[in-house]
Structures are given as structure tokens and as C-alpha cells.
Ligand SMILES: Cc1cc2nc3c(=O)[nH]c(=O)nc-3n(C[C@H](O)[C@H](O)[C@H](O)COP(=O)(O)OP(=O)(O)OC[C@H]3O[C@@H](n4cnc5c(N)ncnc54)[C@H](O)[C@@H]3O)c2cc1C
């Protein structure tokens with residue numbers, strides 16, 4: 003969906019998406035880094051499970067919710083990358099309570 | 105709007121449950137309701153179908169609440185079928201936690217009293233020691249001293265109950281009119297004249313179910329409904345997967361996955377804006393009860409004004425001086441909705457002099473002549 | 474809370490866009506102690522995002538106006554205001570005539586700042602364009618693509634189509650072309666009442682924006698196909714956007730696309746103002762609600778001011794004097810001297826910047842039919858509430874959007890109604906024939922951004938709150954049992 007412009011980039015930083023390394027640039031937002039890294043599906047919706055991706059990149063739509071360094075439902079477009087940051091996609095609502103025994 | 109037999113003032117949970125029940129008896133029912141942002145406890149409540157702790161000093165209220173809990177499953181099935189809206193009623197029993205021995209002892213004393221006063225006809229409950237709690241609720245907070253578990257307590261999706269009552273009402277022929285806040289009621293030869301800034305209508309009979317506004321309207325038809333001001337604030341989290349392993353009166357998880365945390369009680373404010381300090385304390389208490397909640401995000405908090413009779417007991421009755429005028433008012437409109445549709449509405453339809461248990465009569469407030 | 478933030482300030486400004494920076498500079502010049510909060514990492518707001526750090530080559534490609542922002546950003550940096558970046562504001566809580574509390578959150582810790590005056594300069598958000606398929610990955614706001622370009626140098630890859638209405642579509646197309654990206658098409662959906670703009674044309678012709686805008690549109694039209702007069706849009710695709718379809722003169726056409734960038738203008742960000750208790754009014758020309766303020770940006774709530782696009786859409790050029798005027802009004806309230814010449818100058822600037830807007834607002838007005846979707850099109854993205862359910866609930870007789878929210882949960886998800894509030898009102902208006910001005914909008918409440926319960930629980934609370942929340946009971950004195958973050 004996106005590529006980087008040819009202008010000399012900033013310092014490279016590696017982050018992990020679901021355990022896979024992605025190369026980001028210092029100063030990138032997490033959402034920006036993932037878009038540049040070719041990620042199209044950011045999460046599956048809480049209601050129907052449909053795939054979703056950032057819509058606004060300015061903190062309004064909450065489509066970019068991801069688990070970042072263990073904290074669920076963070077807005078990836080408002081978080082700046084840090085080296086080694088661990089990002090996981092959420093499928094449905096984040097699992098923060100014990101699963102029911104059935 | 106002209107062709108109707110009875111008018112219900114108020115389209116909240118109480119008014120719409122009564123309206124539905126009245127329509128089921130064959131009456132043509134008109135509901136007059138207020139504005140989008142009128143004060144509505146029905147859109148701000150916690151969703152409990154709750155019995156424990158109710159009716160201290162008024163055993164009829166303890167019995168009435170228990171009765172409501174018992175008829176809820178049948179009422180819910182019927183309402184779901186008529187409205188096509190699922191209510192997610194769940195009655196697993198509920199915990200009342202003590203965060204100190206003193207608090208726990210207070211809860212136990214109250215429950216014991218209610219049992220004695222009702223001659224054991226109230227809902228069954230049991231004490232739960234800390235050791236038992238740790239087994240029943242893995243992850244329970246270190247500060248919880250123990251709890252009481254009431255067997256009849258439950259909850260449902262209160263927003264969908266509101267939707268379902270409106271939808272089933274429409275299907276049963278109830279005419280619903282928003283933007284029709286009633287400001288004046290005058291007895292007339294043909295019944296009652298109801299006025300507002302929208303105009304006026306005449307109605308043969310009228311039911312006052314206007315929530316906090318009822319207090320002002322009741323004296324116009326010789327009824328009394330004195331209220332206590334009580335603002336409650338609730339905190340709601342994002343949806344999460346997994347289940348909260350218990351139900352309590354201050355923490356519950358909706359069927360959609362959000363956790364609701366309640367609820368405060370303030371008697372001295374009229375303001376609508378929530379108070380973050382109160383939200384902070386509600387959150388702190390919830391985390392102490394069940395620490396895994398700390399990781400959840402709060403996405404909303406709101407306040408609502410409870411419809412709280414001065415003595416806490418429902419107010420039902422027909423006016424003696426203006427027959428044909430009724431009042432139905434209570435705090436627990438979710439819990440009692442089943443009874444309002446199934447018991448109270450038929451009595452009103454019949455024109456019974458006494459509506460519901462005698463202890464709930466509006467006359468206890470010394471109706472002025 | 475964090476070491477960075479003091480817990481009191483004389484004047485708090487929220488938003489580091491043109492309005493907020495101009496307000497800060499003005500207030501500092503009068504000697505006020507200013508704290509400016511913004512959730513983004515660097516000053517600039519939406520229009521000058523990252524201008525302080527962007528490489529020269531990117532600035533050149535984004536155009537003169539973008540580059541011009543660097544001057545204001547450096548003036549702001551030198552003005553002596555305390556700029557706290559990366560801080561999100563979740564609530565502004567005025568207390569009658571007492572101090573105003575500003576709820577903030579930074580790196581997962583919430584806190585409260587007490588102040589005597591607040592200027593909200595939180596700008597605008599893109600107006601959601603709820604067309605079929607708009608929730609698919611590969612569909613974004615045109616503004617989002619612009620932000621990606623400004624802040625990360627990201628360029629669309631593959632087939633990219635721009636659709637909707639508003640000057641931003643042309644501006645973005647031009648910026649993309651300069652960066653070497655050729656969009657497959659620009660599909661314009663003008664309002665059927667575009668002619669209403671014509672009486673305002675002579676005024677617009679006398680503004681510099683006219684020449685600039687005309688040149689821009691001509692450049693874009695020379696390089697890419699511009700299809701104007703589309704009446705309806707939809708995006709098709711299985712798990713991501715595959716094509717944009719549009720209806721023109723009654724028949725449907727399809728353009729294959731990997732990225733669809735939608736736009737229908739911008740609208741004021743209302744959440745903080747409404748949650749603080751500021752009433753709103755309906756702007757029938759711009760088809761949006763805006764907070765009620767006087768010309769200088771003062772609200773009815775003592776100490777609370779609104780500047781820039783957040784007070785009413787006027788563009789960056791008007792946001793500058795708007796920020797200055799709000800600062801002057803706040804300074805007066807704080808008992809500080811305001812130079813009458815500066816006040817007159819800011820007012821003149823404002824009127825100059827406002828010239829031509831009457832034309833732009835009408836010429837680029839969105840067609841109401843696009844804003845009030847039908848059928849299964851999702852209106853509330855968070856809760857996935859389709860337009861048909863909202864129409865159905867409106868027919869039950871709901872008095873307004875808030876009762877629809879009770880029925881259906883639209884507006885109850887994490888975005889708290891930002892993405893559906895306008896659509897719920899538009900759909901109800903369309904269904905009931907009532908004026909949006911009478912219907913109102915979804916109510917927004919504090920906190921306007923999610924807070925973790927752990928963060929919330931650690932806010933300080935007073936005795937009155939304790940009584941209200943806990944009655945006679947008390948909480949144990951032991952530390953809160955907080956679980957480990959990573960567990
Ligand atoms: C997506 C988009 C693209 C645009 N592109 C252009 C363009 O290319 N050219 C043009 O002329 N105009 C453009 N505009 C319009 C232009 O941005 C505005 O006219 C101008 O920026 C208004 O200035 P402002 O200071 O009022 O708001 P903004 O520039 O929007 O600044 C508001 C600031 O407030 C911050 N903020 C908001 N809420 C909070 C909170 N709760 N806590 C902390 N901080 C907060 C934001 O991070 C932002 O930095 C665009 C608008 C948008 C929305």
C-alpha cells in the first residue's frame with residue numbers, strides 16, 4: 003500500500019510484529035512503520051472479526067489498536083517506535099480476563 | 105394520538121414496561137416522552153436484576169424483588185420473542201464483597217436482618233469466607249475479607265432491555281411520542297388534560313412514570329412521590345475477551361465483553377459532568393476486588409440521576425382524589441420491569457384501588473387534601 | 474505523575490498546530506506562563522506535521538506553504554512556553570468560577586493540571602465518509618495519506634484513487650505528483666447545490682488563494698484523470714480494497730485500486746469542548762456542529778477558550794489570528810494587559826484570512842446524500858452498526874441520536890463517537906425529515922481518550938469523592954495490587 007520516498011532516511015530501528023522483524027526509522031509512528039513495511043491488516047474487528055487497518059493516522063478512528071509491549075489497545079498511530087518494540091495484532095477483543103471454562 | 109384509552113407519561117424502563125403490559129390487556133396506550141437529553145436513569149443504569157440487600161425494614165420490598173427475579177426468565181423469553189432483541193439475561197447469583205472485616209460484618213448483619221424480617225421468604229444467600237472465595241474466584245484481590253453470595257442475583261443487557269421494551273411496545277400497538285414532555289396535568293370531565301410546550305391532549309386515564317419529574321407532577325393529581333436526590337457515576341471499559349469470573353453489584357461484565365464498574369452516590373449535586381476523582385476511587389475499589397482489571401482501559405464514564413423514593417421503597421398507587429390517575433415509580437426499574445409489565449399493568453388496566461403491595465402505596469406520604 | 478509536567482500553570486494551551494502555537498507566542502509576549510500540551514511528538518499540528526524535523530527535500534516536495542510552517546515552529550520553540558509533547562489530554566473540567574482541571578496522560582501515567590485558563594486548539598478531524606466498503610484495509614482518509622507523507626515520507630504504492638470532495642484532494646494529488654506518484658484518478662462528488670457558491674465567487678477571485686488554487690487544480694487535471702460529478706461511491710474487495718466504484722449520470726463505473734483515499738472536508742474536533750460542557754451550534758453551510766464561542770473564541774464557561782479549526786473550520790491561515798485573539802481574551806481574563814493595537818491587528822488578520830472562505834465552503838460542500846448512508850453500509854465502525862439499523866431505530870420514534878445510541882451502541886466503542894456522530898445525525902435527519910440543528914449530536918464525555926483502570930485508580934481523590942464513591946466504607950491503606958504489565 004505504501005513505500006518510503008527516496009529522501010535519505012533516518013536511523014534504522016528494528017521492531018517486531020507478531021515476532022517477525024520489521025525495519026522502521028527512528029521517529030516513525032508504529033502505524034507508519036508497519037504501513038511502510040507492507041502490513042495491510044492491523045487487527046480483526048471486535049464485533050465481526052473483519053480485517054481492519056488505520057483510517058485516519060491522527061488519533062481519531064481507533065482502527066490502529068494493537069498490543070504494544072504487552073499493553074493492549076494502544077493507538078499505533080500515536081506511539082513512536084522504539085528499538086525492539088514488540089507489537090502484536092489483536093484478533094477480536096484483547097484477551098485480558100481468564101478464558102471461560104466450557 | 106387521539107384514539108387511546110390511557111396515557112403513560114414517561115418512556116423510560118418503568119413507563120415502557122407498564123405501557124407494554126397495558127397494551128397486552130387490549131388497551132390503546134399512548135406514551136409521552138421527553139427530549140433526547142432529558143434526564144433518564146433508564147439510559148444510565150448498571151443492568152442488574154438484583155435482590156440481595158433490598159428491603160431492610162420493608163420485608164415486602166425484599167419479597168417483591170425476589171418475585172421479580174423469579175419471573176424474569178419467562179418474561180425475558182417472551183420479550184425477546186416479541187421484540188427480536190436479545191436481552192442476555194443471566195442469573196448466576198451475585199457476590200457482595202467486604203474489603204475489611206468490618207465491612208463484611210455489616211453486609212452479613214443486613215442480610216440476616218432481611219431474612220428474619222421476611223420469615224425466610226427472601227432469596228437464599230450464604231456467607232463466603234476468604235478461603236472459599238479464593239477457590240471460587242481465582243485471582244480475587246488480597247484485600248477481600250470475604251463475601252456474601254445471593255442466589256437470586258443476576259444481570260442483563262440494560263440497553264437492549266430499553267430497546268426491546270420500545271420495540272415490543274410498538275409491535276403491541278403502543279404509540280410512542282418523544283418531544284412531548286408533560287408540564288401540567290389538570291383533571292377534567294373527560295379524564296385529564298395534559299399540557300406541554302408541544303400543545304395539549306385529553307386522556308381518559310393517566311399513569312405517571314416520569315422518573316425524577318414524577319415528584320413535580322404527582323401533586324397535580326393528588327398523589328405524592330417525594331424523592332431523594334442521588335447521582336450515580338459508572339465507569340465502563342473496552343470490550344475484552346475472557347470472562348469476569350463473578351457477578352457483583354459493583355463490577356459486572358456485559359455479554360458484549362465490557363466491564364462496568366459502579367457506582368457512586370452523591371446527594372448534593374445537580375451537575376451532569378462526571379467527576380474523575382470518583383471514577384478513580386471506583387476503579388481503585390474494583391482493582392482491589394479483582395486485580396486483573398487494572399489492565400483494562402476505561403472508554404467511558406457517565407453519571408445519571410437515580411429515581412430514588414425518599415424511603416427507597418417503590419411508590420405505586422391510584423389517586424383517591426382524582427381516580428384514573430396512577431403513579432409507578434421505583435429505583436430498580438431493570439429488576440422490577442418484569443413485575444411492572446406482568447403484575448402492575450394489569451392492575452392498572454382493571455382500575456384496582458390498590459396497586460402492588462400495600463406497603464408501596466403512595467398514601468404513606470400523607471397525601472395533602 | 475511524570476517528572477516533566479508541573480501540576481499547575483497559568484495558561485494551558487492544548488494543541489501545537491497553528492492556532493495553539495500562535496496563542497502561545499502571543500501569551501508569552503504578554504508575560505504569561507504558558508504550558509502547551511500535544512499528543513504528537515513535535516510541534517506543527519496537522520498542516521505542519523513534523524516540519525521541524527522533515528528533511529529539506531521533503532519540505533520542497535510538500536510545497537512552500539508547508540515549508541513556511543518551520544518559521545512559526547521555531548518562533549514557538551523560542552517563545553519560552555513549556556511545550557509538553559507526547560501528552561494526551563483526556564479531559565478539561567471547568568469548575569464554575571474556580572480553577573480548571575486538565576486531565577492528562579503521558580507514557581501510561583495519568584495526572585491532573587490545575588490552571589486558570591485553557592485554550593483548546595485541538596483542530597479538526599477529517600469528516601468521515603461512510604460509503605460501502607469504507608472499513609476495508611486499503612481505504613483511508615486523504616488526510617491520513619498526507620500525514621503519512623509528512624511524518625514518515627510514505628508514498629502510496631500500486632494503484633491509488635482519490636475520491637470525495639474538498640480542496641485537500643487536489644492538494645494531495647499535487648503533492649503526490651511532485652513526489653513521483655501518479656494517482657490513477659481523482660473522482661469528485663460535488664454537492665448538487667454547488668451553484669450556491671457562485672455569488673461569493675467575486676470575493677474569492679480577489680484572494681491569493683484563488684490563483685494558487687486555480688493553478689493547482691489545472692496542474693492536477695493535466696496529469697491525472699479527474700472525474701467530476703460522481704453521485705455515489707463504493708469500495709469493493711474481499712479482505713482489502715480492490716476497486717473504487719462510482720455512479721455518474723445514473724450508471725456505475727469501476728476503477729481498480731489498491732489504496733482508496735476518501736475525503737469530504739474537515740470538521741471541528743468536538744470531544745474535549747463538548748465533554749467540558751460547551752454547547753454546540755449547527756453550521757448549515759459546512760454541515761457540521763461547532764462549539765459556541767464569541768468572535769474571540771471565548772465560551773460561556775469562565776476561563777475556557779477555543780481557537781483555530783476546533784472553533785470552526787477556517788484553515789491554517791485563519792487559525793493563526795484566531796489563536797492570537799483567543800490568547801488576548803485569555804490574557805484579559807487573567808488580568809494581564811493586552812495591547813489594543815495587537816488586538817486590532819489580529820482582528821484585521823483574521824478578516825483578511827477569512828476572505829474567500831464563503832466561496833470555498835460552498836463550492837466544496839459535501840453532498841448530503843453521501844453523508845447519510847443506506848442499507849448495510851456501516852455507520853459506526855467500532856460497533857459495526859449499519860445505516861439500516863439506525864434508520865429503523867429512528868422510525869421507532871427516538872427523540873435524537875443519544876437514544877439511538879442506547880438502542881444500538883453506535884458511538885460506544887473506543888473512538889467514542891468521533892467516527893459516527895455526524896453520520897447518526899445525518900441519517901436521522903434524512904429518515905425523519907428533521908433539521909440536524911434540532912436533532913443535535915451524540916454526547917461526548919470525559920475521558921475523551923481511553924485510560925487504563927490502573928492509571929485512573931492512581932489519580933488523587935478528595936474527601937467528597939471518597940464519600941460519594943465508597944459511602945461509609947474505606948479502601949485499605951495497602952498499595953494497589955497492580956499486576957505485572959507483561960503477564
Ligand atoms: C488530515 C488533515 C489534513 C489537512 N491538510 C491540510 C493541508 O494540506 N493544507 C491546508 O491548508 N490545510 C489542511 N488541513 C487543515 C489545516 O490543518 C487546519 O486549517 C489547521 O491546521 C488548523 O490549525 P489548528 O491549530 O486549529 O489545528 P491543528 O493543526 O489540527 O492542531 C491541533 C493539535 O492538537 C493536538 N491535539 C488534539 N487533541 C488533543 C488531545 N486530546 N490531547 C493532546 N493533544 C491534542 C493534535 O495532535 C494537533 O497537534 C488539514 C486538516 C486535516 C484534519
Ligand code: FES
Nearest residue numbers: 056059063064079
Ligand atoms: S489510525 Fe486512526 S486512530 Fe490511529
